[in-house]
Amino acid sequence: MRASMRGAATGFGLCLLLVGCGSSSGSRTNTRPSDEPAESAGDEVDRKIATGANEILARDESRVMVWSARSKSSELEIRRSGALAGTLADVQGSIFQQGKEANRFRAREAEADQEKQSLTLRSNVQLQAVTSDHRLTAETVRWLAGPRLVEAQKNVVLSGGGFRVGPLPVAWALPDLKRFGSPESFRNDPNMKPLIAPLLASALVPHSGTFAADQNNMRLTFRQWNVQQTSANQIQFRVSGAPATGSWRSQGLQLGAQSIDGKANRGKTGGYVLQEADLKGNVRVTLLRKEVVEGTTLERSTVLTSNEASFRGDAQSGTLNLSGTLTVTSALPNQRQWMP
Numbered sequence: 628m629r630a631s632m633r634g635a636a637t638g639f640g641l642c643l644l645l646v647g648c649g650s651s652s653g654s655r656t657n658t659r660p661s662d663e664p665a666e667s668a669g670d671e672v673d674r675k676i677a678t679g680a681n682e683i684l685a686r687d688e689s690r691v692m693v694w695s696a697r698s699k700s701s702e703l704e705i706r707r708s709g710a711l712a713g714t715l716a717d718v719q720g721s722i723f724q725q726g727k728e729a730n731r732f733r734a735r736e737a738e739a740d741q742e743k744q745s746l747t748l749r750s751n752v753q754l755q756a757v758t759s760d761h762r763l764t765a766e767t768v769r770w771l772a773g774p775r776l777v778e779a780q781k782n783v784v785l786s787g788g789g790f791r792v793g794p795l796p797v798a799w800a801l802p803d804l805k806r807f808g809s810p811e812s813f814r815n816d817p818n819m820k821p822l823i824a825p826l827l828a829s830a831l832v833p834h835s836g837t838f839a840a841d842q843n844n845m846r847l848t849f850r851q852w853n854v855q856q857t858s859a860n861q862i863q864f865r866v867s868g869a870p871a872t873g874s875w876r877s878q879g880l881q882l883g884a885q886s887i888d889g890k891a892n893r894g895k896t897g898g899y900v901l902q903e904a905d906l907k908g909n910v911r912v913t914l915l916r917k918e919v920v921e922g923t924t925l926e927r928s929t930v931l932t933s934n935e936a937s938f939r940g941d942a943q944s945g946t947l948n949l950s951g952t953l954t955v956t957s958a959l960p961n962q963r964q965w966m967p
Contacts, residue, residue, distance in 0.1 A: 682720075683711055685741045687772075693744050694770060696720035696737055710742035718748065721757075722770060722777065722802045729802035730754045730777075732768070744772040752779075754804065759856070761787035761804035776813070777802060788856060789897060790840035808853030809836075812865065838864070845891060845899040848872045860893040861902075870909055875901045878942065879915035884908055894942055901945075904938040912936060912947060918959070929957040 682697040696718050703713035718737040721728045735750035747769045754763040754777070766781035777800045784793035785800070785807055792798075792807075800807035838847040838854065849866035857863050866873070867886040874881045875891075877898055885908030891899040906912075914929040934951025 681715075683715075683739050683741060685739070685744045685746070687744060691726045692723045693772070694720060694722045694746050696739050696746060698737070706742060708742060710740070712740040712742065714738055722746075722754070724775070724802040728757050730756050730763075730804060734768070744770070746770040756787070756804040758803060759787060759805065761785065761856070763798075763800065763804055763807075765798075771799075774813070775802070776800065777804075778810075788840075788862070789893065789899065790838060790845075790854075790862075792836065792838040792852075792854070795836045806853070806855040808865075809851045811851050812853035835868070838866075840891075841898040844876045845901070846872075846874050847887075857890075861890060862899070863890050864888070870911070873901070873904070875899070878940075878945070880938075880945075881913040881915070882906060882938075883911040884936070889938075892941075900942045901938065902941065904936075906936045906938075908934070910934060910936045910949070910951075912938075912949070925959045927957060927959050929955070931955050 680697070680699055681701055681703075682695060683703075684695045685693045687693050696715055697720055698715035699717040701713055701715045703711050705711060715737040717735065719731070719733045721731050723729055732748060732752065732754045734748035734752040737749065738747045739745070747767065749767050752763075752765050752768045754768065756762070763777070763779055763783070763785050765779035765783040767779070769778045769780070771778050779798050779800070781796065782793075783795045783798045784791065785798065785804070786792070787804070797810065798807055799810050799813055836849055836852060838849070838852065840846070847864065847866050848868065849871045850868040852864070852866045852871075854862055854864045865886070865888045870883045870885055871887050872881070872883045873887055873889070878901060880901060882904060884906035887904055887906050889904035890902045892902050894900050910931075910933045912931045914931075916927050916929070917924055918927050919925075931947070931949060931953065933949040933953045936947060936949045938945055938947050940946060
């Protein structure tokens with residue numbers, strides 16, 4: 628079936644720089660006094676130092692910057708390789724993406740390990756993207772060195788670009804915060820699949836969440852989700868649930884299905900408008916339109932259900948294609964002019 632829609636009337640701190648060596652650091656830092664005997668080959672205990680303000684840098688095997696962390700105080704170990712590891716207090720720094728600074732963070736404490744490239748931020752964690760207004764807050768943020776992702780846990784909120792998602796128990800994101808979602812949503816990415824498989828076992832199970840944009844003009848609900856900012860004015864999303872839902876108030880459009888893949892554009896007024904959507908499984912589409920009946924403006928609700936559907940359109944009009952077993956009901960309030 629092919630249904631056409633046209634014109635919704637509803638309106639469609641001194642800084643000590645500490646750079647360790649080894650596979651992920653710079654030149655070796657030597658803290659042994661000249662009159663102190665050298666360590667024997669059997670020594671296994673790393674030297675421990677307490678410092679004031681410092682900065683630790685981590686690089687990958689190709690010497691590309693991964694992250695930097697500055698703190699007001701720290702307790703560090705110098706590994707036999709020369710790499711540094713320990714705890715940091717009142718920490719600020721940056722996480723890099725392909726060697727470029729992607730976000731700037733702050734947290735009350737952190738655990739860092741140069742050799743492993745690991746970094747865990749705890750308590751009042753905030754990440755601010757460098758190239759956009761995207762912002763992430765959470766109780767804990769962990770750098771996943773393998774897939775080069777940020778993992779946020781507990782009271783996770785992502786915002787910017789006219790949207791807000793959360794609070795959620797867990798979310799993964801690229802360092803620039805332009806792509807983010809539930810851990811499971813990265814499973815099918817061919818570039819990440821072999822790297823994230825060992826991590827998914829410890830990830831939290833899916834929880835219900837909400838993505839809201841433009842004061843709820845656009846709203847998604849889901850159990851699994853992934854959103855990517857593909858350009859300054861476009862987002863691409865995939866949500867699934869039982870069901871997942873989406874609504875665009877200005878377009879008078881409500882969607883529900885087991886999975887929804889779509890794109891939305893920001894219009895001239897700043898609101899997101901649905902451009903494309905593909906729906907699968909228990910599809911339910913509701914169209915809301917204003918009608919004048921006997922001199923009174925009423926809202927007609929037309930509900931279409933099917934197995935699969937697709938939508939292509941803009942702020943003014945759209946085309947809806949449905950396939951499979953189809954039912955249609957259309958009614959005004961109080962069931963006036965109801966049509967099966």
